[in-house]
Amino acid sequence: MLDDLQAMPEPDLEWAREKYKAERDRRSGKSNRSAYRTPGSGIAIDLRDTYRPRIEREVRNEQVDAVIIGAGFAGLIVAIEMKKCGIGPIRIIDTAGDFGGVWYWNRYPGAQCDVESYIYLPFLEETGYIPKEKYSHQPEILEHAQRLGRHFDLYDDALFHTGVTDVRWSDSDRWTVTTDRGDTIRSNFVVMAGGGQDQPRLPDLPGLDEFSGHVFHSCRWDYDYSGGSHAGDCAGLEGKRVAVVGTGASAVQLVPYIARSADHLYVLQRTPVVVGERLNKPTDPAWAASLEPGWQDRRMLNYSTLVLGGQQDEDLVDDGWTHATAELASVYGGDKSDSGVSADEAAEAAERADLRYMEKIRARVDRVVTKREKAALLKPWYRYFCKRPTFNDLYLPAFNRDNVELLDVSGPAGLERLTKAGFVVDGAEYPADAIIFASGFASDLSERKGYELTGRGGISLRDHWQEGARSLHGVLVHNFPNLFLMGTVHVGLTINYTEMMMRQGRHIARTIELLRARGFDEIEATAGAEDAYVEEIVAGREADVAFHASCTPGYFNNEGMPVKRGKGLTDTVYAGGLFAWVAMVTDWRETQDFAGAELR
Amino acid sequence: MPSEAYRALVEQLFAAPMPADIVEMREAYRAMGDAFPLLADVGVTKATLGGRPAEWLQVAAAPRHIVLLVHGGGYCIGGLDSHRHLGGEIARQTGSRVAVIDYRLAPEHPYPAGLDDLKAAWAELLATAGDDKIALVGDSAGAGLVMALLADLLRDEQPLPASIYCMSPWADLSDTATSRTIKREADPLASIDQLAKMAAHYAGDIAVSDPRISSAFADFRGSPPVFIQAGTAEVLMDDALNLAKSLADADVDVDLELRAGMIHVWPWFFPAIPEGAEALARACAFLSRHFADA
Ligand SMILES: Cc1cc2nc3c(=O)[nH]c(=O)nc-3n(C[C@H](O)[C@H](O)[C@H](O)COP(=O)(O)OP(=O)(O)OC[C@H]3O[C@@H](n4cnc5c(N)ncnc54)[C@H](O)[C@@H]3O)c2cc1C
Numbered sequence: 001m002l003d004d005l006q007a008m009p010e011p012d013l014e015w016a017r018e019k020y021k022a023e024r025d026r027r028s029g030k031s032n033r034s035a036y037r038t039p040g041s042g043i044a045i046d047l048r049d050t051y052r053p054r055i056e057r058e059v060r061n062e063q064v065d066a067v068i069i070g071a072g073f074a075g076l077i078v079a080i081e082m083k084k085c086g087i088g089p090i091r092i093i094d095t096a097g098d099f100g101g102v103w104y105w106n107r108y109p110g111a112q113c114d115v116e117s118y119i120y121l122p123f124l125e126e127t128g129y130i131p132k133e134k135y136s137h138q139p140e141i142l143e144h145a146q147r148l149g150r151h152f153d154l155y156d157d158a159l160f161h162t163g164v165t166d167v168r169w170s171d172s173d174r175w176t177v178t179t180d181r182g183d184t185i186r187s188n189f190v191v192m193a194g195g196g197q198d199q200p201r202l203p204d205l206p207g208l209d210e211f212s213g214h215v216f217h218s219c220r221w222d223y224d225y226s227g228g229s230h231a232g233d234c235a236g237l238e239g240k241r242v243a244v245v246g247t248g249a250s251a252v253q254l255v256p257y258i259a260r261s262a263d264h265l266y267v268l269q270r271t272p273v274v275v276g277e278r279l280n281k282p283t284d285p286a287w288a289a290s291l292e293p294g295w296q297d298r299r300m301l302n303y304s305t306l307v308l309g310g311q312q313d314e315d316l317v318d319d320g321w322t323h324a325t326a327e328l329a330s331v332y333g334g335d336k337s338d339s340g341v342s343a344d345e346a347a348e349a350a351e352r353a354d355l356r357y358m359e360k361i362r363a364r365v366d367r368v369v370t371k372r373e374k375a376a377l378l379k380p381w382y383r384y385f386c387k388r389p390t391f392n393d394l395y396l397p398a399f400n401r402d403n404v405e406l407l408d409v410s411g412p413a414g415l416e417r418l419t420k421a422g423f424v425v426d427g428a429e430y431p432a433d434a435i436i437f438a439s440g441f442a443s444d445l446s447e448r449k450g451y452e453l454t455g456r457g458g459i460s461l462r463d464h465w466q467e468g469a470r471s472l473h474g475v476l477v478h479n480f481p482n483l484f485l486m487g488t489v490h491v492g493l494t495i496n497y498t499e500m501m502m503r504q505g506r507h508i509a510r511t512i513e514l515l516r517a518r519g520f521d522e523i524e525a526t527a528g529a530e531d532a533y534v535e536e537i538v539a540g541r542e543a544d545v546a547f548h549a550s551c552t553p554g555y556f557n558n559e560g561m562p563v564k565r566g567k568g569l570t571d572t573v574y575a576g577g578l579f580a581w582v583a584m585v586t587d588w589r590e591t592q593d594f595a596g597a598e599l600r
Numbered sequence: 601m602p603s604e605a606y607r608a609l610v611e612q613l614f615a616a617p618m619p620a621d622i623v624e625m626r627e628a629y630r631a632m633g634d635a636f637p638l639l640a641d642v643g644v645t646k647a648t649l650g651g652r653p654a655e656w657l658q659v660a661a662a663p664r665h666i667v668l669l670v671h672g673g674g675y676c677i678g679g680l681d682s683h684r685h686l687g688g689e690i691a692r693q694t695g696s697r698v699a700v701i702d703y704r705l706a707p708e709h710p711y712p713a714g715l716d717d718l719k720a721a722w723a724e725l726l727a728t729a730g731d732d733k734i735a736l737v738g739d740s741a742g743a744g745l746v747m748a749l750l751a752d753l754l755r756d757e758q759p760l761p762a763s764i765y766c767m768s769p770w771a772d773l774s775d776t777a778t779s780r781t782i783k784r785e786a787d788p789l790a791s792i793d794q795l796a797k798m799a800a801h802y803a804g805d806i807a808v809s810d811p812r813i814s815s816a817f818a819d820f821r822g823s824p825p826v827f828i829q830a831g832t833a834e835v836l837m838d839d840a841l842n843l844a845k846s847l848a849d850a851d852v853d854v855d856l857e858l859r860a861g862m863i864h865v866w867p868w869f870f871p872a873i874p875e876g877a878e879a880l881a882r883a884c885a886f887l888s889r890h891f892a893d894a
Binding site for chain 2: 008009010011012015016018019022355356358359362366372373375376377379381408
């Protein structure tokens with residue numbers, strides 16, 4: 001257990017600052033530091049859906065009330081909330097062949113949610129389903145998305161294997177949505193629920209086309225090649241030399257599974273990830289039977305209150321997330337204590353707490369990984385929330401296997417290129433039969449939508465967001481009437497993504513319901529209200545931007561490169577955390593008469 | 601049975617002996633140490649200690665206690681580069697901060713220059729250690745220096761280290777011990793002629809058998825526990841035995857570990873040979889145990 005390590009002496013703050021800085025500097029300013037590109041830039045990676053055959057259907061030419069782009073949990077939740085409010089007909093459109101979003105696409109061996117399934121899987125009470133384990137694996141999560149589709153009768157509203165290519169406003173017809181199937185769908189409202197993790201990110205590597213072996217990204221797992229299933233047993237990898245590029249959340253989950261099958265596994269690491277304890281367990285039927293109505297809402301609330309730094313009598317979820325956030329000042333905002341200490345003192349206390357916690361994380365590496373060279377390389381040297389922490393009990397032990405080789409690509413040359421027979425790290429060539437990119441997803445706001453969005457007067461969202469995201473509450477956008485955003489831009493966050501989507505989905509549905517109840521059909525943020533909100537966001541994030549600037553390069557800090565104010569991933573978040581945001585939008589909607597929005 | 605890696609190492613050392621010239625020897629030693637890569641989790645901080653260049657090696661961000669590592673090299677060679685890997689590993693295994701100092705070397709600086717540097721470093725550490733305890737670690741000539749410092753601390757009734765770890769001490773600079781001849785063929789590292797030259801460089805005007813130079817014969821009454829490792833394939837084996845006897849004569853807790861077939865300061869080669877890694881682990885356990893003692 002992380003917690004029963006012997007009492008730790010006072011951390012050496014000065015030393016740690018130096019060490020962290022050295023680790024950051026070593027990874028910054030090198031040739032391939034921002035060397036990630038998204039598909040479409042000439043990379044030979046196939047992003048088509050190989051999981052499900054495409055079914056031919058009639059071209060749609062229709063008028064609906066709302067189009068929802070994206071059939072992941074965000075799209076599902078807002079669709080369900082709209083139905084509850086009597087909004088319809090709706091169309092849910094996704095390039096995937098089914099509901100599920102990231103859980104449709106990410107089927108790699110070992111894929112699993114890292115937030116407890118009893119709060120991550122939405123609408124458990126409505127559907128009467130109890131997950132089999134504390135942390136569900138992908139097949140069960142995908143099944144639950146399908147269950148929501150059936151239970152709330154959404155399949156008839158969905159257009160799958162359909163990519164939205166254009167979304168355009170006209171004052172006469174409102175929104176027109178066009179798709180790659182030739183559909184033309186007119187709609188009063190549009191919800192952007194396309195997620196933020198649908199465009200795989202690949203290192204910008206010379207030789208990617210030269211490599212004669214097999215290449216794929218973890219979010220399009222090629223079981224035809226690997227054999228086996230989500231549960232492992234990838235017989236197709238037997239006798240093969242396989243390289244996994246990246247050591248983020250996906251790699252942590254899949255490495256232990258393929259290590260068992262591959263003859264030799266290289267794990268290419270730029271920055272070691274934080275690996276906390278998982279302690280997954282099957283659901284106790286007696287506990288499940290004891291749950292009282294309203295339990296899921298209470299559990300979500302309890303969890304988010306705790307991870308946002310608030311107080312609760314009980315820690316219902318009681319896991320790595322709640323333990324970590326209990327010991328650390330949360331960077332997600334929320335309760336800021338005003339116990340009379342100065343800001344500097346509070347910051348230093350937070351830094352000390354962080355350092356102690358990270359020492360436990362590093363000590364765990366030493367305890368689990370027997371080879372000292374590997375252990376040394378696997379220790380993360382940055383503050384806990386610099387990168388999304390992971391929780392896993394199989395990843396670190398996998399490095400004790402003789403067939404698993406850890407390659408440090410953080411050096412000046414790093415992963416230089418692919419060759420016909422393999423890849424080159426720091427001048428040395430390694431033969432490989434397959435290269436699997438577990439290198440995460442494109443996080444650049446403007447690059448990942450895949451469709452043009454044009455608002456009033458022909459202005460595109462891309463142009464409107466040229467200098468960074470602009471919105472009111474992360475929901476409405478000036479010049480884009482009746483468009484609703486879902487996701488992480490300009491909203492208050494919590495760790496549990498689906499809880500945020502529940503809150504956003506309810507807010508959107510209720511906004512439309514109230515709008516209509518008051519006799520209006522259109523809503524749009526005013527320019528002034530949008531300006532003021534953007535200012536509030538940017539000002540509120542300065543501390544966080546400084547925090548992330550001190551981290552090793554990664555997607556939270558634009559690979560360590562300077563970003564325009566208001567454009568990075570971390571300075572586009574509402575500083576108060578989820579609950580403050582919910583309070584703000586509820587007040588705005590229910591009592592402030594949609595102040596800052598124009599109703600028509 | 602020595603490991604395959606160990607046999608290969610010894611073979612390689614016999615095949616490529618150290619150059620005889622001091623300047624060349626310094627470079628060769630530096631390069632040998634440098635060839636052992638520092639592991640990714642070791643933090644290196646430049647410092648000065650006792651007025652000399654020094655380095656802190658640290659792995660734990662919440663370190664406890666201090667090790668002063670005094671490098672070997674016949675009082676004439678060695679430095680920060682030759683011992684960084686060793687210091688880093690001691691830091692990892694003991695959770696302490698390890699200081700390595702670049703004390704002045706003979707022949708440019710004969711006795712007492714190196715010892716004076718060591719004393720100044722010790723005094724500075726003592727003044728800044730706070731609640732941390734300090735252990736002394738040395739290999740070969742470094743162990744000789746450590747024991748000379750200890751003898752002075754005991755004589756002057758100064759505060760003492762928590763424990764002392766000596767790897768293959770060179771603590772008898774006279775040329776009389778029988779291991780000098782018996783082990784001659786077996787030792788790939790230390791040649792008698794070379795030792796005699798280095799001893800003369802260091803001793804300067806003083807007799808090499810003087811306890812200030814040959815600390816194996818000093819008075820250690822009241823010393824904290826000492827852990828000594830030596831191999832049976834070293835011409836310096838008797839130094840360990842004589843040192844252990846002086847300590848035992850003075851009623852000191854002494855752990856003497858003699859390993860068959862091991863060469864001079866084999867724990868220094870720990871990244872390459874399992875015998876070295878195991879020996880170093882035992883020594884670090886000893887240091888940790890005495891840090892933990894009240
Ligand atoms: C492997 C993985 C594991 C994760 N685990 C967790 C976890 O444990 N806990 C947690 O809180 N979060 C987790 N996340 C974050 C995750 O993104 C959210 O939890 C959530 O599932 C995202 O839902 P979403 O509906 O917003 O987006 P998505 O699930 O990405 O759904 C968006 C959908 O929109 C579709 N789409 C996009 N553009 C278009 C277009 N132009 N036309 C048509 N369709 C389009 C995409 O195909 C996709 O299916 C994980 C993410 C990944 C990738």
